[in-house]
Amino acid sequence: MQNFSTTSGMTQSLVKANLLGARKMLDENSVMIVEGENNSRRGFIVGEAALSAGEASREFGTRFTNENWVRTIAARLVLELGAGSHKINLALVVNSDTIVEFTGDEFENNATPETLERARALFSNIFFRTHDTRMLDIKQCHIEIEKLVFVTEIDAVTKSIPNEVVKAVLLQSGFGDTQLTCITKGDNQGLSFRKAGMDAAIRTVANSLKHENITKTAVLNGWKEAVAVDSGLSSAPYDFSDEKRSVIKDHFDAILPELTQEYGDDFRHFSGVVISGGGANDKDVVDAVCNYFSNQQKEIVSIAELCEVFPSVENDGLQNSTAAVYGALKFIQDSNQTIVAIDAGNGWSKSAMRKYK
Numbered sequence: 001m002q003n004f005s006t007t008s009g010m011t012q013s014l015v016k017a018n019l020l021g022a023r024k025m026l027d028e029n030s031v032m033i034v035e036g037e038n039n040s041r042r043g044f045i046v047g048e049a050a051l052s053a054g055e056a057s058r059e060f061g062t063r064f065t066n067e068n069w070v071r072t073i074a075a076r077l078v079l080e081l082g083a084g085s086h087k088i089n090l091a092l093v094v095n096s097d098t099i100v101e102f103t104g105d106e107f108e109n110n111a112t113p114e115t116l117e118r119a120r121a122l123f124s125n126i127f128f129r130t131h132d133t134r135m136l137d138i139k140q141c142h143i144e145i146e147k148l149v150f151v152t153e154i155d156a157v158t159k160s161i162p163n164e165v166v167k168a169v170l171l172q173s174g175f176g177d178t179q180l181t182c183i184t185k186g187d188n189q190g191l192s193f194r195k196a197g198m199d200a201a202i203r204t205v206a207n208s209l210k211h212e213n214i215t216k217t218a219v220l221n222g223w224k225e226a227v228a229v230d231s232g233l234s235s236a237p238y239d240f241s242d243e244k245r246s247v248i249k250d251h252f253d254a255i256l257p258e259l260t261q262e263y264g265d266d267f268r269h270f271s272g273v274v275i276s277g278g279g280a281n282d283k284d285v286v287d288a289v290c291n292y293f294s295n296q297q298k299e300i301v302s303i304a305e306l307c308e309v310f311p312s313v314e315n316d317g318l319q320n321s322t323a324a325v326y327g328a329l330k331f332i333q334d335s336n337q338t339i340v341a342i343d344a345g346n347g348w349s350k351s352a353m354r355k356y357k
Contacts, residue, residue: 003356005357006353008326011029011046011076011348012050014046014047014050016044018044024045025133026130026133030046030048030075031046031079032130045133061098073123076340077126078139079351081143081340082141087337088339089340091148091151093324093341095153109151124143125141126140128140153174154188158188161306163310167184167272169183170183172324173278173282174197175197176346176347182263201251209228209240226239226240228240244284249291271298273298274301275301276303277320278321280303280321281320314326322350325351326341326352329341
């Protein structure tokens with residue numbers, strides 16, 4: 001019998017400073033984080049609403065010194081928990097090159113005492129507004145973090161692979177990077193490799209469209225539909241689907257040989273490739289990956305499709321983009337405490353919350 005329920009959500013990783021007196025309507029995936037004392041408070045819109053509030057910050061790394069990363073985590077916490085007092089276990093998905101800063105060892109997941117203390121100071125009291133930035137009421141989310149773990153993205157997604165899958169290649173296609181690992185019986189041996197992600201392809205497309213007065217921001221914001229609005233007075237939509245398709249194919253044709261050659265002859269023993277991350281939702285990405293592996297007799301499947309074939313209560317509701325946070329939940333299942341997992345990525349921020357009955 002299932003004794004827990006899992007919810008999840010995601011939003012664009014956008015942060016925009018907002019004057020407390022300036023009015024901005026906030027959708028259900030956006031909040032305004034309020035910082036500072038009463039006489040010096042500042043507001044930061046986090047989420048979709050920041051997109052229409054002007055040029056917003058998107059690119060940041062997984063360190064507590066990066067304020068927008070901290071704000072994005074805070075936003076996901078209040079969107080999952082809401083106002084009030086909460087006691088939780090927290091799992092944060094981080095880059096492989098920063099995990100040692102939080103845990104003291106690249107193969108350790110538990111936070112050091114110093115890291116736990118820092119996280120408690122950052123997230124114990126989050127002040128925020130929803131719906132309308134000019135609401136008089138500033139809400140408070142008080143959080144007691146009981147346990148804190150850090151998980152690399154590729155390790156987190158690995159844990160979302162159904163137990164029935166004995167051997168598989170995992171290709172995590174994200175905004176910031178593309179990662180590849182080989183999994184045997186749920187274990188990747190702590191070995192994975194990284195190359196450039198979709199941001200590199202977006203930059204390439206944007207550079208090719210400069211003569212059309214198309215900015216990188218316009219390409220980024222219209223990436224999913226491959227339609228951008230130029231920066232001129234006409235604001236005419238520009239269909240860049242051909243450019244996108246070509247650049248993505250070239251991108252994967254360039255990085256996949258470098259990622260797979262690290263495994264040498266052993267790679268041919270893996271007959272299935274599982275795609276996860278936002279790229280798994282993009283037909284151009286899936287087509288490019290299928291094209292590359294077409295002569296290697298490998299079956300290509302998304303992690304969401306795989307979890308439908310091998311359903312489990314732990315993966316119920318899992319999507320391609322939320323596989324990392326679902327997997328991160330499994331790193332702190334030693335109690336019946338409410339668990340929150342957050343992946344504040346450069347492109348999209350994802351979270352999942354598991355409550356025990």
